[in-house]
Amino acid sequence: MDRKMTESQRAYEAKRAAKNGMSLDKWLVSKEQEKKAATAAKLPPAPPKPPGFFSRLLDRAHKPIKTKT
Incomplete structure (x- = not known):
C-alpha cells in the first residue's frame, strides 16, 4: 500500500x-x-436536467413580443 498506516x-x-x-x-x-x-x-453520469422555471422565464423574456396582424 502506498500510504503509511x-x-x-x-x-x-x-x-x-x-x-x-x-x-x-x-x-x-x-x-x-x-x-x-x-x-x-x-455508473455513467446522469443526463442533464431540463431547464428550471427561472431559466425558462429568462429565455422567454429575451424573445421578441409576438404581435397579432
Whole structure:
C-alpha cells in the first residue's frame, strides 16, 4: 500500500484480515483490487436536467413580443 498506516490502523486492519482468514498483506492487496474494480465500474453520469422555471422565464423574456396582424 502506498500510504503509511498508523499502528492503530494497522492493528484494525489486522483484526479484519484475521476475521476473514487472510494475512494482513493479502487483505490489503484484496482491498486495493476491490477499490480499483469499484472505480472502474462507476455508473455513467446522469443526463442533464431540463431547464428550471427561472431559466425558462429568462429565455422567454429575451424573445421578441409576438404581435397579432
